[in-house]
Amino acid sequence: MVLVSPRNPLNIGAVARALANFGFAQLKVVAPFEAHWREARSAVGAPELLAAATETASVADAVADCTLVVGTGTLTYRKPEQPVVSLPNLSPLVERELKRGGRVALVFGPEKHGLTREDLSYCHILVEIPTDPRQPSMNLGQAVAVCLYELSSWASEPEKSEADERPAAPSADLDLLAGVVEEAMLAAGYSPRTMQPANRHDLRLLLRRLSPSKKDARRILGLFRRILWRLNRGTGEADEE
Amino acid sequence: MVLVSPRNPLNIGAVARALANFGFAQLKVVAPFEAHWREARSAVGAPELLAAATETASVADAVADCTLVVGTGTLTYRKPEQPVVSLPNLSPLVERELKRGGRVALVFGPEKHGLTREDLSYCHILVEIPTDPRQPSMNLGQAVAVCLYELSSWASEPEKSEADERPAAPSADLDLLAGVVEEAMLAAGYSPRTMQPANRHDLRLLLRRLSPSKKDARRILGLFRRILWRLNRGTGEADEE
Numbered sequence: 001m002v003l004v005s006p007r008n009p010l011n012i013g014a015v016a017r018a019l020a021n022f023g024f025a026q027l028k029v030v031a032p033f034e035a036h037w038r039e040a041r042s043a044v045g046a047p048e049l050l051a052a053a054t055e056t057a058s059v060a061d062a063v064a065d066c067t068l069v070v071g072t073g074t075l076t077y078r079k080p081e082q083p084v085v086s087l088p089n090l091s092p093l094v095e096r097e098l099k100r101g102g103r104v105a106l107v108f109g110p111e112k113h114g115l116t117r118e119d120l121s122y123c124h125i126l127v128e129i130p131t132d133p134r135q136p137s138m139n140l141g142q143a144v145a146v147c148l149y150e151l152s153s154w155a156s157e158p159e160k161s162e163a164d165e166r167p168a169a170p171s172a173d174l175d176l177l178a179g180v181v182e183e184a185m186l187a188a189g190y191s192p193r194t195m196q197p198a199n200r201h202d203l204r205l206l207l208r209r210l211s212p213s214k215k216d217a218r219r220i221l222g223l224f225r226r227i228l229w230r231l232n233r234g235t236g237e238a239d240e241e
Numbered sequence: 242m243v244l245v246s247p248r249n250p251l252n253i254g255a256v257a258r259a260l261a262n263f264g265f266a267q268l269k270v271v272a273p274f275e276a277h278w279r280e281a282r283s284a285v286g287a288p289e290l291l292a293a294a295t296e297t298a299s300v301a302d303a304v305a306d307c308t309l310v311v312g313t314g315t316l317t318y319r320k321p322e323q324p325v326v327s328l329p330n331l332s333p334l335v336e337r338e339l340k341r342g343g344r345v346a347l348v349f350g351p352e353k354h355g356l357t358r359e360d361l362s363y364c365h366i367l368v369e370i371p372t373d374p375r376q377p378s379m380n381l382g383q384a385v386a387v388c389l390y391e392l393s394s395w396a397s398e399p400e401k402s403e404a405d406e407r408p409a410a411p412s413a414d415l416d417l418l419a420g421v422v423e424e425a426m427l428a429a430g431y432s433p434r435t436m437q438p439a440n441r442h443d444l445r446l447l448l449r450r451l452s453p454s455k456k457d458a459r460r461i462l463g464l465f466r467r468i469l470w471r472l473n474r475g476t477g478e479a480d481e482e
Contacts, residue, residue, distance in 0.1 A: 018380075138262050145386055146387055
């Protein structure tokens with residue numbers, strides 16, 4: 001579970017408690033407000049997993065080793081750029097990913113504004129808790145509890161052995177690939193330099209839609225490295241290879 | 242929903258919020274601590290249903306008109322005197338009761354000790370949230386949210402499987418893309434010409450594993466066309482774009 005810049009120490013405590021209740025152990029906190037984070041960790045009866053929580057500077061770092069990143073939040077006021085899954089339909093996706101050796105992250109944004117567009121661009125899918133449209137915004141601790149309840153219930157389900165699949169490339173591999181593709185785009189004059197931030201954003205989303213396996217990501221990386229090298233060398237002679 | 246002697250105003254607020262989130266309207270509060278109850282009701286942004294909540298002196302009064310009363314709480318330290326249902330199995334029972342015109346109450350006890358044996362004696366069944374046995378005791382607001390999520394989910398039963406319905410690119414689009422990528426591979430001297438048939442085969446499989454949408458396939462095609470054009474032009478000058 002990844003928690004981005006949580007503000008309220010009570011909420012941080014509630015998140016940790018829900019993790020413990022439903023048997024999840026790992027918490028990463030992105031750019032927390034230090035005072036609140038310290039307060040939450042030192043609270044009486046704070047679960048061990050708060051002490052063991054990892055701190056990272058960015059969402060990218062927090063999900064670097066994850067192969068399926070699930071974003072959360074109210075979608076009422078924004079048009080999602082990723083597939084949206086209703087919470088009751090999330091378990092099979094998570095289960096399949098874990099079965100094929102992947103790592104899954106569930107990402108929650110700050111209380112007030114939720115995840116930014118930039119945060120969300122690291123997500124493969126978004127999950128929506130089905131709520132009353134008149135009152136869609138949930139308390140952070142409660143939203144976390146509901147999601148973990150739903151995800152923990154799959155664990156108690158009898159094994160459905162499914163033909164296993166390739167593990168997806170972790171987020172860090174996609175970022176590495178995106179960097180090289182972006183360089184190739186620039187070297188090829190694919191679009192004006194002013195479009196670079198928008199292209200980078202779109203590319204991040206595109207790679208997550210494609211969700212290549214680790215091996216395929218490496219293959220594509222190899223091709224783009226070669227292309228980049230050739231573009232930068234800037235000669236048109238045919239190689240004798 | 243019946244809340245017995247809640248202590249923490251924040252918890253009362255959280256309960257009310259969860260009720261609103263999941264489309265439940267009715268809250269009864271049994272023998273509340275008056276000061277805390279007043280504080281919760283007057284909190285900024287308190288949902289309307291808190292103002293509309295009914296106060297009763299006893300559990301008996303609160304559930305007087307109910308035909309199915311469901312008790313909640315941690316059962317680790319007591320021997321239940323009623324049938325115990327795991328939360329995921331509760332919905333069908335509630336649904337059946339409502340279908341036949343009954344009224345259902347979900348009863349939550351005070352934060353510290355939960356429902357008394359006396360309180361429980363008004364319950365037809367007990368519900369248990371499946372949790373990690375090492376950490377079974379949930380926060381009140383979170384337990385309520387999880388129960389209401391589970392109960393509300395049956396209401397939204399009509400499966401809207403809106404998960405990722407983007408149409409994949411048809412085979413012909415993939416072949417078109419493969420042709421351009423192959424040319425780019427050759428132009429970049431990616432691998433010896435003798436490898437071409439094997440590469441073509443691998444590329445065909447790779448594109449089908451990625452299964453891009455029609456739109457994404459067109460995007461990737463655009464990038465490779467640009468790269469190919471630049472590779473074939475064979476000059477290294479930067480474009481003025």
